[in-house]
Amino acid sequence: MSTALETRDLGMRYGRKWALRGCSLRLPTGSVIALVGPNGAGKTTLLQLITGLLRPTEGTVEVLGRDARTGSAEALAQVGFVAQEHPLYRGMSVADLLRMGRSLNLRWDRPMAERRLADVGIPLTQRAGALSGGQQAQVALALALAKRPALLVLDEPLANLDPIARRDFMRTVMVAVAEDEVTVLLSSHVIADLQAVCDQLVLLKDGSLQLAGAIDDVLAGHRILTGPRTDAEPPVPGLVRATHSDRHTDLLVRTGTDRPEFHPAWRSHPVGLEELILAYLEQPTEIAR
Amino acid sequence: MIWLTWRQHRVQAFAGLALIGLAALVFLPYGHAIRGAYDQHGVGPCLVHGTGGDDCQSAMSAFMSRFNGIANHLLTWFTPIPGLIGAVVGGSLLGREYEHGTWRLAWTQAVPRTRWLTAKVLLVGLGIVTITASLSAVFGWFRAPIDNVSSRFSSGAFDLEGLSLTGYTLFAFAAGVLAGQLFRRTVPAMVAAFAAFMALRLPVEFWLR
Numbered sequence: 078m079s080t081a082l083e084t085r086d087l088g089m090r091y092g093r094k095w096a097l098r099g100c101s102l103r104l105p106t107g108s109v110i111a112l113v114g115p116n117g118a119g120k121t122t123l124l125q126l127i128t129g130l131l132r133p134t135e136g137t138v139e140v141l142g143r144d145a146r147t148g149s150a151e152a153l154a155q156v157g158f159v160a161q162e163h164p165l166y167r168g169m170s171v172a173d174l175l176r177m178g179r180s181l182n183l184r185w186d187r188p189m190a191e192r193r194l195a196d197v198g199i200p201l202t203q204r205a206g207a208l209s210g211g212q213q214a215q216v217a218l219a220l221a222l223a224k225r226p227a228l229l230v231l232d233e234p235l236a237n238l239d240p241i242a243r244r245d246f247m248r249t250v251m252v253a254v255a256e257d258e259v260t261v262l263l264s265s266h267v268i269a270d271l272q273a274v275c276d277q278l279v280l281l282k283d284g285s286l287q288l289a290g291a292i293d294d295v296l297a298g299h300r301i302l303t304g305p306r307t308d309a310e311p312p313v314p315g316l317v318r319a320t321h322s323d324r325h326t327d328l329l330v331r332t333g334t335d336r337p338e339f340h341p342a343w344r345s346h347p348v349g350l351e352e353l354i355l356a357y358l359e360q361p362t363e364i365a366r
Numbered sequence: 367m368i369w370l371t372w373r374q375h376r377v378q379a380f381a382g383l384a385l386i387g388l389a390a391l392v393f394l395p396y397g398h399a400i401r402g403a404y405d406q407h408g409v410g411p412c413l414v415h416g417t418g419g420d421d422c423q424s425a426m427s428a429f430m431s432r433f434n435g436i437a438n439h440l441l442t443w444f445t446p447i448p449g450l451i452g453a454v455v456g457g458s459l460l461g462r463e464y465e466h467g468t469w470r471l472a473w474t475q476a477v478p479r480t481r482w483l484t485a486k487v488l489l490v491g492l493g494i495v496t497i498t499a500s501l502s503a504v505f506g507w508f509r510a511p512i513d514n515v516s517s518r519f520s521s522g523a524f525d526l527e528g529l530s531l532t533g534y535t536l537f538a539f540a541a542g543v544l545a546g547q548l549f550r551r552t553v554p555a556m557v558a559a560f561a562a563f564m565a566l567r568l569p570v571e572f573w574l575r
Contacts (some may be wrong), residue, residue: 164470
């Protein structure tokens with residue numbers, strides 16, 4: 078499997094504050110990548126570095142082996158981007174927006190975009206500003222896909238959408254994944270939306286990378302240990318987080334070769350994606366690495 | 367880029383054409399009246415043969431007293447117009463993209479943003495030159511008989527004829543583009559650009575000239 082996206086020691090500083098630092102990633106083509114983190118974690122910064130909207134303070138970012146920092150036409154052409162709140166020129170008709178895309182791009186698949194818009198019932202003559210939020214998201218997605226990008230980047234695509242619009246939006250994305258073999262990178266803080274569609278996970282917190290990899294591997298690499306309540310932090314290697322209830326203590330641990338034999342009172346069971354992500358997001362950052 | 371620039375600025379272009387039309391509508395009949403009086407008073411022959419004679423002096427002063435004041439007065443209100451045109455067009459060029467978030471749409475198409483900005487500034491600048499040069503032509507034609515008597519460097523003439531109007535407008539346009547980048551909002555950018563224009567324009571008018 079070839080590499081869709083690779084960053085090395087990527088960092089972005091605004092004034093004196095680092096929005097993102099020391100981010101090294103390598104993600105395979107053909108995957109659907111979930112970028113997760115709380116607000117202000119640096120998700121949008123990372124996505125804008127990948128799309129060439131921002132130039133990094135340090136480090137490198139490559140999309141399919143091409144330096145994204147240059148902002149060249151070729152680098153821009155291989156990435157389709159739907160920004161937060163899916164901005165469109167509100168005064169333009171949908172047909173105008175398609176015309177704009179044709180005049181600004183190297184590749185432009187208008188028939189495909191028209192077919193996608195027809196599938197979701199959006200007339201080309203409609204003014205973008207008069208469309209519903211879900212329809213605007215669909216138009217923005219159709220514009221991004223009409224570039225025939227190798228990498229589709231979606232920044233909080235499901236925020237502000239009602240459940241039906243969310244489902245329709247993700248359906249269009251998954252059809253594109255199947256038909257065009259596009260790699261998708263999407264950020265969200267709604268974890269439930271991601272579980273069904275994503276196979277890779279990137280977890281950001283306070284501008285630093287917490288976790289990255291295939292979701293199956295990540296889940297296989299963690300266990301929950303449940304045992305009688307202990308108030309002291311148990312000296313368990315690879316401990317991510319301990320939670321205490323009245324009678325029990327739950328430990329989320331990274332499994333590995335150094336995993337010790339536990340007392341028979343500790344029961345071990347697999348962890349769900351949502352539980353895992355929340356555990357990483359809740360723990361103090363110092364022990365994250 | 368040409369199509370997009372036209373699509374985004376066509377309302378402004380039509381407004382510019384309407385302004386030219388309006389100016390022509392107002393000043394063409396008036397210009398004819400001036401030309402009629404110019405011939406009637408015999409100002410033309412007087413200028414050709416020298417202005418020494420009493421007849422010529424009185425003819426010219428009668429002509430000038432009849433029209434010069436009105437012509438200058440009519441055009442005084444036009445002083446801020448280049449600033450308004452430039453600030454509105456320039457302030458919206460980047461300010462509107464930032465305000466509506468569409469910069470993220472515009473600059474992730476396959477046109478590097480340097481080329482995007484260069485093309486926009488050049489194309490819109492060309493439009494401004496065309497429109498202001500046409501306005502200058504209308505004013506130049508209208509004032510031609512008066513200018514024969516006074517001069518094209520008199521304040522009423524200089525600011526509106528030749529290249530001055532175009533230069534003023536391009537300056538305000540550049541200020542508007544810059545203000546749009548700095549303020550990232552359309553209306554504040556327009557106000558700042560217009561204020562900057564007037565802050566330079568008025569001292570030039572009253573002290574430097």
